Amino acid sequence: MTWTDEQTGATGHLVIDRLLRGAASGGLRMRPDCTVEEVADLARAMTLKESLVYRPEDHYAPFGGAKGGIDFDPADPQAPAVLERFLRAVRPMLETYWSVGEDLGTRQSDIDRAFENIGLRSCVHAALPFVADGADAGLDRISRAFSVEVDGLGLGDTVGGYGAAQSVLAVLAQHHESPFEQTAVVQGFGSMGGATARYLTRAGIRVIAIADREGVLANPAGLDVERLLAGRSTSGIMDRGTLGAGDTLLPSEEWLSVESDVLVTAAASYAVHDGNHEQVRSRYVVEAANVSVLPDAEAALAARGVIVVPDFAANFAANSWWWWTLFGDIGPEADQAFAKIEKAMHDVTGEIFDNVRATGVTPRVAGAEISRQKLALALSHQQEAASGR
Incomplete structure (x- = not known):
């Protein structure tokens, strides 16, 4: 989808690479000269990113990849209003398919404020129906996690x-x-x-x-x-x-x-x-x-x-981290976040370089293949769950 802001002439783009479980995830960036081709590249990478970290024992299972981008200077005083108008224009997608967070040139606080102004409960509104212990519990974990400070910086x-x-x-x-x-x-x-x-x-x-x-x-x-x-x-x-x-x-x-x-x-x-x-x-x-x-x-x-x-x-x-927290795989505390991230990063990196050593391909090729394999595994598990097996 491509949108044009009537007030500034800014253009915005939303690309959904694919839907998994009927939903997709990916951030919204703002920078001069952002193009739909760039946003599409980012959306494809999000699909790989979502699947690569899949673990059957986690509550969280991957969504598809999506991305948004606005061709506008984030330092311009009008940037928050442009951001809000873009999100208002794509609201039907936010209600049903696209969960969004900050990216290059945007701040989570501005995105959260825009969602409040357009009448949606959360920037991950589309993901809330999938939280097993309920949207209220998941959003409470997210809210508490974002209030955590680590040596002068927010955990987020x-x-x-x-x-x-x-x-x-x-x-x-x-x-x-x-x-x-x-x-x-x-x-x-x-x-x-x-x-x-x-x-x-x-x-x-x-x-x-x-x-x-x-x-x-x-x-x-x-x-x-x-x-x-x-x-x-x-x-x-x-x-x-x-x-x-x-x-x-x-x-x-x-x-x-x-x-x-x-x-x-x-x-x-x-x-x-x-x-x-x-x-x-x-x-x-x-x-x-x-x-x-x-x-x-x-x-x-x-x-x-x-x-x-x-x-x-x-x-x-x-x-x-967003998904692990929302779905309850970790609590809002920093030590749980760091432990989960460290283990996941070392596990994924080990899998990739095992493949590199075995096949001679680049880390990107190895990682993409592992992501595809995990995607197939996730889909299989979802089908088994849906059939009651």
């Missing part, structure tokens, strides 16, 4: 980056490498990039460069991530007025060329492409952002021996 702003950091640690473990000997560069310092940098540092990895929209801050001895988080703006910009000893500023275009063991892409889609992949100076690229490495660039990196961990395998934590 933490789980995604914690999961991306666990992806890095799981990949290193699969290659028998110690985190204490590794360096990392993080592109992006919003909720995903900031939390990723925090938990990489806490695991012993030196974060030697972070990129935001204004440039790159680098320090070969390791950046003081907690200081940077304390001074971070609401739009994910680091405070250049409080540089530490050894910190240096680099131009924006040098974010790829800083030599490191791990590069985490945690900002815009299509960040690594034909025009810049040769600048990559890392052995591992972990996609904390959706669709951040284009296929031709990924093939060229693989030919150089660079391991690319695909988005649907590296950044599923925030999406899965």
Whole structure:
């Protein structure tokens, strides 16, 4: 579906890749030049992401993948109103099919406010009929989880980056490498990039460069991530007025060329492409952002021996945390969230690299095949449940 805002001329897109159990899940982003092709790419990745983490013992079973995108500047004062008008226009889909959360350029608080204004109870309205112990119980767990704070950050702003950091640690473990000997560069310092940098540092990895929209801050001895988080703006910009000893500023275009063991892409889609992949100076690229490495660039990196961990395998934590909490697989407490995320990330990463070693394919191909197998398993279990067996 494509929508045009009569007041601003902004265009919005909704793509449902597929329905499972009659429903689909995926975030809503807002950025200039967002296209329907981009939204379709993201929706396909959501289908893979949903199925990849399926465990028969969980209450949660996968939905299909969907995504929304609005071609508009999220910094524009009119952005919240544009967001609300888009959601009002696609309300029939929200009532029946599409559960939505924040994504690049949108904030969960704005989405929640818009849902209240258009008269829907929750941004996951379409999923509520599937909660076994009732919508009230599920929404109570979600509400309490979003009230949890972890070292100055909300749990909802933490789980995604914690999961991306666990992806890095799981990949290193699969290659028998110690985190204490590794360096990392993080592109992006919003909720995903900031939390990723925090938990990489806490695991012993030196974060030697972070990129935001204004440039790159680098320090070969390791950046003081907690200081940077304390001074971070609401739009994910680091405070250049409080540089530490050894910190240096680099131009924006040098974010790829800083030599490191791990590069985490945690900002815009299509960040690594034909025009810049040769600048990559890392052995591992972990996609904390959706669709951040284009296929031709990924093939060229693989030919150089660079391991690319695909988005649907590296950044599923925030999406899965929502569902695990809503459906009661975990409570609202941070320790339960972190434990479930860590186990799921290491299990999934192990499955992928077992397949890589057995077949010689890339992690993306291996992960997509595992996702398809789990989807078939989930559908089989749903059919058995429906028939009463």
